[in-house]
Amino acid sequence: MTTNLEYNPTIDGAASHYDDLDQFYREIWGEHVHHGVWFTGKETDNEAAENLVKMVAELGRTGQNTDVCDIGCGYGATAKILAQRYGANVTGMTISSVQLAYAQANNNVPGKTTFMVRDWYENQLPDNRFDVVQTVESLEHMPDLPTFFRECYRVMKPGGRLVAAAWMSCENPGPWAKRHLIDAITRETQIAGVRPESEFRAATEAAGFVNYQFKDYAKQVKRTWPLCALRTVKGLFTKPHYRRFLFSSKNPNRIFALTLFRIWLAYELGVQRYGVFSADKV
Numbered sequence: 442m443t444t445n446l447e448y449n450p451t452i453d454g455a456a457s458h459y460d461d462l463d464q465f466y467r468e469i470w471g472e473h474v475h476h477g478v479w480f481t482g483k484e485t486d487n488e489a490a491e492n493l494v495k496m497v498a499e500l501g502r503t504g505q506n507t508d509v510c511d512i513g514c515g516y517g518a519t520a521k522i523l524a525q526r527y528g529a530n531v532t533g534m535t536i537s538s539v540q541l542a543y544a545q546a547n548n549n550v551p552g553k554t555t556f557m558v559r560d561w562y563e564n565q566l567p568d569n570r571f572d573v574v575q576t577v578e579s580l581e582h583m584p585d586l587p588t589f590f591r592e593c594y595r596v597m598k599p600g601g602r603l604v605a606a607a608w609m610s611c612e613n614p615g616p617w618a619k620r621h622l623i624d625a626i627t628r629e630t631q632i633a634g635v636r637p638e639s640e641f642r643a644a645t646e647a648a649g650f651v652n653y654q655f656k657d658y659a660k661q662v663k664r665t666w667p668l669c670a671l672r673t674v675k676g677l678f679t680k681p682h683y684r685r686f687l688f689s690s691k692n693p694n695r696i697f698a699l700t701l702f703r704i705w706l707a708y709e710l711g712v713q714r715y716g717v718f719s720a721d722k723v
Contacts, residue, residue, distance in 0.1 A: 452536055452560055454631035455582045459537040461694045464682070467543075469672045472518035475578045475606070476662040476715060486668065493577065493606060493662075494519050500719045501573040501604045503527045510534070510571040510596060512561055513579020517544030517554065524553035532571075534559045536582070562588060566596045573602050580607040581632040586640060590648035597722045603650055605641070609657075609714040612637045622707040629700040638716050650720035659708060662715045666705035673698055 459466070466474055477489025484492065497519070503509060505528035511520050514533030517540075523529040533556045535541055544556040559565070561583070574593045583589045593603055610623050623635050638655060645653055676683040687695045707713035 452582075456536045456538070458631040458694050458697075459535075460539045461692065462697060463537075463539045463543075465673075465676075465686070465697075467516070468676070468680075469669050472516045472547075474515040475519075476665045477668075478658060478661045479664050480661060489664075490518075491522065494522050496717060497575055497577060497604050497606060498523055498527055498529075500717070501575055501602050503529050503573055506530060507573055508532075508571045508598075509573045509575060510566070512574065512576040512593075513582070514540075514544065514556060516540055517548060517556055519577060520544075520554045520556070521548070521550055524550040529553065529573075531555070532566075533557070534561065534564065536560065561592060564592060564596070568595055569598045570596045571601060572598055573604060575604040577606045578608065580605060580641070581630075581635065584633040586636075586644035587647055590644050590650065594648045594650060594722055599722055601722045603645065603720045603722070604717075605719070606715070606717045607641065608632075608635050609638050609641070609716045610635045611712055611714060612639060614712050618707070618710065618712045622703055622710070622712050626700060626703050626707065626713075629696045629703070631694075635713065638714065638718075641716065641718060645718070645720050649722065651723055652721045653718060654720070655716055655718040657714050657716055659711075659713065659715045663705070663708035666701060666708060670701045670705060673701060 473490035475493060477486055478492040478496065479489050480492060503523055507529040509523055509529045509531045511531055511533040514520050514535050517533055520531040520533040523531050531554045533544065533554065535558060538558055541556055541558050548554055574597050614623055627634050642653055686692055687698050689695065704713065
């Protein structure tokens with residue numbers, strides 16, 4: 442199902458970002474448009490990406506016929522794993538029509554997964570619908586955290602669980618880091634912000650959730666960015682469409698190639714964190 446999104450600079454910008462960079466995301470990231478988690482350092486890239494999915498599933502206590510809402514489902518890779526391996530029923534939401542088309546065309550568990558283009562702030566979902574509401578790297582696009590979490594609470598069944606994996610900043614980045622890393626990353630990736638963990642905790646608890654639990658996985662995920670940067674550099678030398686896109690002034694999203702290196706540096710300096718947290722509705 443598709444709904445029309447009202448104009449919103451953040452929503453429109455993010456949708457355009459993912460639509461314009463679709464080919465590059467799939468070539469550089471694959472179906473999983475999120476960080477990998479290297480627990481041992483020996484995992485393949487795909488194993489690292491699936492480590493994050495497994496972590497989210499375990500935190501959500503996801504199992505047979507668990508009703509899951511996946512906010513920011515991307516190409517549907519996480520939803521398909523939850524359906525195939527855990528037996529969950531997953532409703533995936535994206536703001537990208539290109540991602541939606543890919544997810545639907547490659548949906549090999551149609552009876553267990555549903556994908557739609559939908560703005561979470563106007564999600565039109567019924568109250569008390571889901572056992573788990575999860576968001577893997579989509580909170581960055583949400584300009585209003587209190588409303589976001591209130592909606593999560595509304596659509597969740599009593600006894601349900603919220604699980605989130607999110608880009609975060611350190612609590613007090615200095616002026617240089619804020620200007621050249623946090624603010625620049627925010628602007629260039631068309632997101633609403635890279636926020637400190639304290640803001641997520643406050644908004645989650647204000648929405649009514651309890652039992653908030655948080656862990657920082659920055660050390661385990663930061664390897665994602667040098668890998669992406671290396672793939673991009675290789676692409677510039679081996680794939681003409683990389684050069685055409687990245688060197689054309691007509692493509693405002695070409696700046697993302699530089700942003701890869703900013704994010705890499707932000708992790709190395711401890712300015713950027715990667716948080717995974719959960720909370721319950723009683």
